[in-house]
Amino acid sequence: MQRLRIDLIAAARPNFMKVAPLFHALHEESWCSLRLVHTGQHYDRNMSEAFFRDLKLPSPDLNLGVGSGSHAEQTANVMLTYEGACVADRPDLIVVVGDVNATLACTLVGTKMGIPVAHLEAGLRSRDRRMPEEINRLVTDAVADILWTPSPDADENLAAEGVPPEKITRVGNIMIDSYELMRERIDASxxxxxxxxxxxxxxxxxxxxxxxxxxxxxxxxxxxxxxxxxxxxxxxxxxxxxxxxxxxxxxxxxxxxxxxxxxxxxxxxxxxxxxxxxxxxxxxxxxxxxxxxxxxxxxxxxxxxxxxxxxxxxxxxxxxxxxxxxxxxxxxxxxAGQWPHGRKPQLWDGHTAARVAADIRSRLLIAPPPLPKNQRSPQVPVSMCQAMRESGRGRIAG
The missing domain is CATH 3.40.50.2000 (Glycogen Phosphorylase B;)
Incomplete structure (x- = not known):
């Protein structure tokens, strides 16, 4: 079986935390190979290197070196450099996370090149379009092929925007995976x-x-x-x-x-x-x-x-x-002790990366063995393999 070639895009520091659990979940799988792409947005040597070290991420396979600049400059530079990288070495799937400019830029590159794009942390909405991040979320979710959501409100937002339900899988909050991944080191810090x-x-x-x-x-x-x-x-x-x-x-x-x-x-x-x-x-x-x-x-x-x-x-x-x-x-x-205690939302349990990996495999390859009951997503994902082949979207490993 041909291995699925997956690009994981990291840009700003919070992206590193979201990418790390998925990188570790996919790294040892026999059915895929990974390329860790660091766009270089918001790059600060001390802060970025600390995040990679803490989260046990290797040096990026590809560093686009975009750096700072206006929103237009960052978006355009990421598109130009990442498109060149995809032309030289085309992935089967692009995974973007969060809501930074590089998330939008790499999504547009994949969409225009016919490469399937998956958005981790999809469906979040502030309703404030003065925030550049909100624009990035809206456009990314409008054109991405697979939308992994952290919570029911995100599902509802996408449904209200007319997104077909087969594109959406609620997987939980990947940030909790990062915390649990590093919990022992955090406690011992x-x-x-x-x-x-x-x-x-x-x-x-x-x-x-x-x-x-x-x-x-x-x-x-x-x-x-x-x-x-x-x-x-x-x-x-x-x-x-x-x-x-x-x-x-x-x-x-x-x-x-x-x-x-x-x-x-x-x-x-x-x-x-x-x-x-x-x-x-x-x-x-x-x-x-x-x-x-x-x-x-x-x-x-x-x-x-x-x-x-x-x-x-x-x-x-x-x-x-x-x-x-x-x-x-x-x-x-x-x-004074007058604050609500709250509760942990459903699927914020440290197993989001495993659900994402299972969803990738079921959509683009073959149906995986079922996850344990307490780790399953509320939705059962619909395979996109045939649909993508018929529409000409990307190279699907078979």
């Missing part, structure tokens, strides 16, 4: 101890969204609120490069760095960062991933956004959307 923090007696802060950090007045108000919270609860703040650049440009860095009870530290790799999150009393963030991880761990999360593409973290989990002025009262509620 010691980052919390190195910073002198006691379990459940501090909060973790992460901020990088343009709406929060790209203008002086909102950022100034945020720093003021964080200083007020630090008077109630110690804070540790791994500062994203974008955020630090703006803090310095707006003259706010000294106010943050010199605030009592507030530790400002360099960005962390996944293992050390999750060691902090696991021991936190609460988190303050504008990140998508932290909303999911805290829901899984049962830790209160205050998300500084007006919308979220992960509403299940609010309806079922421990996450709540807040404005900057609502931060201090919300922290007081948590410290």
């Amino acid at each position: 010691g980052e919390r101890s190195r910073l002198g923090l006691e379990k459940r007696e501090y909060a973790v802060v992460t901020l990088h969204r343009p709406s929060n950090v790209d203008a002086p007045e909102p950022l100034k108000l945020l720093i003021s609120q964080l200083k007020g919270i630090a008077a109630r609860l110690p804070l540790v703040f791994p500062v994203h490069p974008r955020t630090r650049k703006n803090l310095e440009a707006f003259g706010l860095w000294p106010k943050l760095a010199e605030a009592p009870n507030l530790q400002v530290i360099e960005p962390l790799g996944y293992v050390d960062f999750m060691n902090l999150v696991c021991g936190a009393r609460l988190t303050i963030t504008d990140s998508g991933g932290v909303q999911e991880e805290t829901t899984y761990l049962g830790i209160p999360c205050l998300t500084l956004r007006t919308t979220t593409e992960r509403p299940i973290t609010v309806t079922e989990g421990t996450n709540r959307l807040v404005t900057t002025v609502e931060l201090v009262p919300a922290v007081d509620e948590i410290l």
Whole structure:
């Protein structure tokens, strides 16, 4: 049997976490071979290398070296370089993850070249088209061939947009696989101890969204609120490069760095960062991933956004959307024990990568042996092999 040639696309750091469990699940399979493609978007040597090391990923087979730039520059450069890579060595399946510019760019390349494309973490919607990520999600899901969703709301979003049900398989949350993959190392990290923090007696802060950090007045108000919270609860703040650049440009860095009870530290790799999150009393963030991880761990999360593409973290989990002025009262509620406990959503169980691997095989090759009952997806995937052959979409291994 010919092996299925699969490209796994990684761009920004959160992509590495989503790709890693699937890479490990597929790496030893006899029916496929992998090419790990790093587009180089948002590349920071220290942060990116730490993520690859922590997640036990090898050096990429292909590094497109796109780097930073405007949205148009990043998208266009990824399309140009990745199209050339596909012409030189054509894959049978392209797997894209998340919602960065490279996700959209590689999806367009595959679609135009007749190569099947699968989107991991499909169907998420914030309903806010001012967010570039929302545009990337919408376009990617509109043209991709296989859509792997993390939650029922994602299924509903795709159905409302007219996506045929046979394209959709709910597989669960791949970020939970990453956490479980690294759980022993996370517990043993010691980052919390190195910073002198006691379990459940501090909060973790992460901020990088343009709406929060790209203008002086909102950022100034945020720093003021964080200083007020630090008077109630110690804070540790791994500062994203974008955020630090703006803090310095707006003259706010000294106010943050010199605030009592507030530790400002360099960005962390996944293992050390999750060691902090696991021991936190609460988190303050504008990140998508932290909303999911805290829901899984049962830790209160205050998300500084007006919308979220992960509403299940609010309806079922421990996450709540807040404005900057609502931060201090919300922290007081948590410290008073008045925060909802939440629950783990269905299929957020550490077995998403196995379900994805089974779905690939059943759609593009032959029906696999059934997964154990507690690892199955709610939907039974429909094989796309014959349909893709008939439509001329891609080379299907047989």
